[in-house]
Amino acid sequence: MSHYEAPIRKPLVTGDKSYHDVTVDIARPIEGRANKLWWIVFSIALFAFLWGLGCIIYTISTGIGVWGLNNTIEWAWDITNFVWWVGIGHAGTLISAVLLLFRQRWRMAVNRSAEAMTIFAVVQAGLFPIIHMGRPWLAYWVLPIPNQFGSLWVNFNSPLLWDVFAISTYLSVSLVFWYTGLLPDFAMIRDRAKLPFQKKIYGILSFGWSGRMKDWQRFEEVSLVLAGLATPLVLSVHTIVSFDFATSVVPGWHSTIFPPYFVAGAIFSGFAMVQTLLIIMRKVSNLENYITIDHIELMNKVIIVTGGIVGTAYITEYFIAWYSGSAYEDYTYLSFGAATGPYWWAFWALIICNMIVPLSLWWKKMRRNIMWTFIVSIVINIGMWFERFDIIVLCLSKGRTPSTWAMFSPTFVDVGIFIGTIGFFFVLFLLYSRSFPVIAQAEVKSILKLSGDRYKAMRKAQGDDVQLYELPKQQPLPNFEKLIEEQESQEEVTEESGNLAEKLILNIGKASKDVADDLKRLSGIGPALEEKLNQVGVYTYNQISNMTEKEFGILDELIQKFPKSKTKFWAGEANLLNKK
Amino acid sequence: MANYTLQALYEDDDHLMKAVKETRSGNHHIEEVYTPFPVHGLDKAAGLKPTRMAITSFMYGVLGLGVAIWMMNFMMIDDWPRNIGGKPSFTFFQNMPAFVPIMFELTVFFAAHLMVITFYMRSKIWPFKKAENPDPRTTDDHFLMEVSAEKNNVQNVAEFLYATGAKEVTLKQS
Numbered sequence: 001m002s003h004y005e006a007p008i009r010k011p012l013v014t015g016d017k018s019y020h021d022v023t024v025d026i027a028r029p030i031e032g033r034a035n036k037l038w039w040i041v042f043s044i045a046l047f048a049f050l051w052g053l054g055c056i057i058y059t060i061s062t063g064i065g066v067w068g069l070n071n072t073i074e075w076a077w078d079i080t081n082f083v084w085w086v087g088i089g090h091a092g093t094l095i096s097a098v099l100l101l102f103r104q105r106w107r108m109a110v111n112r113s114a115e116a117m118t119i120f121a122v123v124q125a126g127l128f129p130i131i132h133m134g135r136p137w138l139a140y141w142v143l144p145i146p147n148q149f150g151s152l153w154v155n156f157n158s159p160l161l162w163d164v165f166a167i168s169t170y171l172s173v174s175l176v177f178w179y180t181g182l183l184p185d186f187a188m189i190r191d192r193a194k195l196p197f198q199k200k201i202y203g204i205l206s207f208g209w210s211g212r213m214k215d216w217q218r219f220e221e222v223s224l225v226l227a228g229l230a231t232p233l234v235l236s237v238h239t240i241v242s243f244d245f246a247t248s249v250v251p252g253w254h255s256t257i258f259p260p261y262f263v264a265g266a267i268f269s270g271f272a273m274v275q276t277l278l279i280i281m282r283k284v285s286n287l288e289n290y291i292t293i294d295h296i297e298l299m300n301k302v303i304i305v306t307g308g309i310v311g312t313a314y315i316t317e318y319f320i321a322w323y324s325g326s327a328y329e330d331y332t333y334l335s336f337g338a339a340t341g342p343y344w345w346a347f348w349a350l351i352i353c354n355m356i357v358p359l360s361l362w363w364k365k366m367r368r369n370i371m372w373t374f375i376v377s378i379v380i381n382i383g384m385w386f387e388r389f390d391i392i393v394l395c396l397s398k399g400r401t402p403s404t405w406a407m408f409s410p411t412f413v414d415v416g417i418f419i420g421t422i423g424f425f426f427v428l429f430l431l432y433s434r435s436f437p438v439i440a441q442a443e444v445k446s447i448l449k450l451s452g453d454r455y456k457a458m459r460k461a462q463g464d465d466v467q468l469y470e471l472p473k474q475q476p477l478p479n480f481e482k483l484i485e486e487q488e489s490q491e492e493v494t495e496e497s498g499n500l501a502e503k504l505i506l507n508i509g510k511a512s513k514d515v516a517d518d519l520k521r522l523s524g525i526g527p528a529l530e531e532k533l534n535q536v537g538v539y540t541y542n543q544i545s546n547m548t549e550k551e552f553g554i555l556d557e558l559i560q561k562f563p564k565s566k567t568k569f570w571a572g573e574a575n576l577l578n579k580k
Numbered sequence: 581m582a583n584y585t586l587q588a589l590y591e592d593d594d595h596l597m598k599a600v601k602e603t604r605s606g607n608h609h610i611e612e613v614y615t616p617f618p619v620h621g622l623d624k625a626a627g628l629k630p631t632r633m634a635i636t637s638f639m640y641g642v643l644g645l646g647v648a649i650w651m652m653n654f655m656m657i658d659d660w661p662r663n664i665g666g667k668p669s670f671t672f673f674q675n676m677p678a679f680v681p682i683m684f685e686l687t688v689f690f691a692a693h694l695m696v697i698t699f700y701m702r703s704k705i706w707p708f709k710k711a712e713n714p715d716p717r718t719t720d721d722h723f724l725m726e727v728s729a730e731k732n733n734v735q736n737v738a739e740f741l742y743a744t745g746a747k748e749v750t751l752k753q754s
Contacts, residue, residue: 003594018721019616019720019721020720020721023616023720023721144651144655152660153655153656153659153660154655155662155664156652156655156656156678156679156682157656157664157667157669157675157678159681161682162681162682162685165681165682165685165686165689166681166685169685169686169688169689172689172693173688173689173692173693176692176693176696177692180696180699183705184616184617184719187711187713187719188616188719188720190711190719191711191713191716191717191718191719191720192716192720203710203711204707204708206711207700207705207706207707207709208704208705208706208708208709208710208711208712209705209711209719210614210711210712210713211614211615211616211713211718211719212612212613212614212703213612213613213614213615213619213622213623213626213628214623214628214631214703215703215705216615216617216618216619216622216623217618217623217628217630217631218631218633218699218702218703219618219699220618221631221633221634222633222695222696222699224634225633225634225637225691225695226692226695226696229637229641229688229691229692230688230692232684232688233685233688236681236684236685240681243681441617442616442617442618443617445616445617445721446617446618446619446620449593449594467594468592468594469591469592469594469595471595471745472590472591472595472745472746472747473747474742474745474746474747474748475747475748475749477738477739477742477749478749478750478751479735480584480586480734480735480738480751481734481735483751484584484731484734484751
């Protein structure tokens with residue numbers, strides 16, 4: 001049959017799940033209530049965010065001078081944080097786009113959250129250039145629009161402007177890719193929602209997705225094309241970020257190795273952040289059957305490969321700095337001068353966190369150890385921050401004239417803004433984890449028969465051609481011909497009697513104002529509604545006690561804002577009052 | 581003659597595929613199928629034409645590339661040429677290498693966004709659009725096939741659908 005997968009492949013969905021189980025498991029975190037731990041973590045993140053916001057306001061109202069920058073090191077934490085966050089934002093699109101092109105099915109359990117992480121990380125990244133402008137309300141000056149200085153255009157030869165285009169294209173395309181994939185899952189939540197408010201919200205979010213076969217056909221092709229577009233895009237973004245440095249003439253920055261090395265480093269740090277987030281989320285949201293230990297191991301393998309590329313690049317840079325024999329090269333961030341100079345601690349932090357510790361993942365036992373993976377993922381995130389810090393601050397700190405040599409020390413504002421972006425990131429991610437379907441359930445369902453534990457076991461027991469479903473219990477077939485005739489005769493009655501009000505009175509009996517009862521004694525009827533009922537011709541308890549679902553339906557059409565939900569008591573109440 | 585639509589509900593994608601094939605070979609007209617996830621091969625089995633989304637994307641990409649070339653040529657070469665460190669930058673082809681990154685980004689920007697907008701418009705999905713799936717279970721684990729029937733053969737078609745193993749067969753209320 002079409003659902004064949006080599007038995008040697010490990011199941012991607014464990015725990016004997018059926019389609020409905022997938023729905024229930026993924027809707028559970030949204031439909032349930034947040035626990036205490038969530039509120040504690042959320043409060044901490046929110047506090048950090050507010051602190052960062054305060055620091056940003058202080059920076060903008062006072063000036064960039066509140067940062068620790070000096071004449072020599074005119075770029076430090078701001079650009080470090082920018083590159084760090086953009087790098088983290090690379091794993092999401094890599095997982096959803098590159099792995100889609102390579103038909104890696106395991107991506108389906110992690111792509112949604114990885115993409116969310118990407119978007120939230122790029123939002124943090126985008127903050128830094130805007131804050132660093134000093135006058136963020138003039139941020140639109142980076143756009144090529146006609147302006148009040150005559151037509152003085154932006155400079156298309158500058159890598160900083162390329163960055164503007166690259167980051168904004170990346171953010172918007174990732175957002176659209178992510179959101180399009182979310183539509184069927186929001187529709188699932190919408191159709192399960194019990195409260196009207198939730199139904200309304202998820203109805204709007206799902207764009208009225210109905211799951212027609214043509215929609216799915218387009219959906220799949222759009223996903224594939226977006227993946228094809230996003231793959232070169234994700235590679236281009238960090239390439240262009242590396243141009244910010246590589247096209248300058250500062251020793252250590254002016255390096256042709258930067259583009260591929262930055263891209264590998266970005267994926268390396270992005271996967272580390274995905275590990276950090278998902279190891280916690282799979283536990284908190286009970287998703288261990290979808291994000292299995294095998295998923296974690298596979299991501300660790302990506303970390304080994306990209307970490308290997310990064311390590312090779314470090315060694316190359318170090319070797320070339322020495323081999324060139326140039327005195328200036330001896331002070332770049334990967335050189336003997338850096339390893340023994342005043343920034344030795346930053347140098348060794350980079351080497352230990354990015355090159356030494358991840359080597360432990362070559363052992364299968366370590367790759368499959370969740371606690372160790374979590375620790376390594378945090379260590380890599382720290383290491384990748386130091387990589388950017390080293391490139392920027394170390395290379396600037398010892399320029400060509402020793403009289404300009406200087407050190408950098410951050411102020412509380414530098415630190416505060418960085419912590420604030422981490423807080424903001426976690427605020428967004430925590431809100432996401434409680435209101436969005438965190439696993440692409442429609443996609444997981446489409447591979448469930450191929451790769452689900454339940455169906456793999458069925459094939460193993462009964463052979464590959466086994467029928468993977470049971471016939472449903474059939475409900476008796478109604479007599480449609482009779483049904484249609486009944487409907488038609490009803491329509492005729494309506495047409496004969498002219499209008500709905502007449503039909504209603506026909507069904508419940510006629511009455512006049514002289515014999516009117518006090519309808520206000522029924523639940524939910526006030527003077528206004530009583531008057532409206534009288535206008536239609538309903539005056540007595542007797543009439544109301546004759547009403548059924550059908551008559552209430554007619555009233556609903558005749559009367560605006562008719563409280564249909566209350567009507568279920570009326571017939572009974574009217575009956576009682578009538579007897580008195 | 582009045583037209584009616586029968587809705588047959590299934591619990592499984594393989595079962596649905598079998599029913600769709602049987603319905604097609606039984607010369608009944610499938611109006612629509614609602615599924616909770618993309619069922620592979622359903623479009624071919626139900627006789628849908630291939631979608632042209634990828635072609636539109638290619639055309640939008642070409643448009644984006646054109647816009648990028650026109651924009652940078654106008655701004656940097658025609659309208660306000662600039663001397664940047666004495667580098668050769670006064671004709672389009674001399675300056676072109678520096679334009680490549682933005683040419684690429686705008687190609688992707690146009691191809692991706694305009695394709696997605698086309699998809700939303702063609703499939704009629706946008707905020708505040710009301711969902712039209714006839715049964716809420718079709719976004720969970722049920723599959724619904726709509727088959728059209730004439731007044732005089734409603735019962736025949738219904739019995740045919742029942743024979744395919746449908747869980748429920750109902751008449752669509754219009």
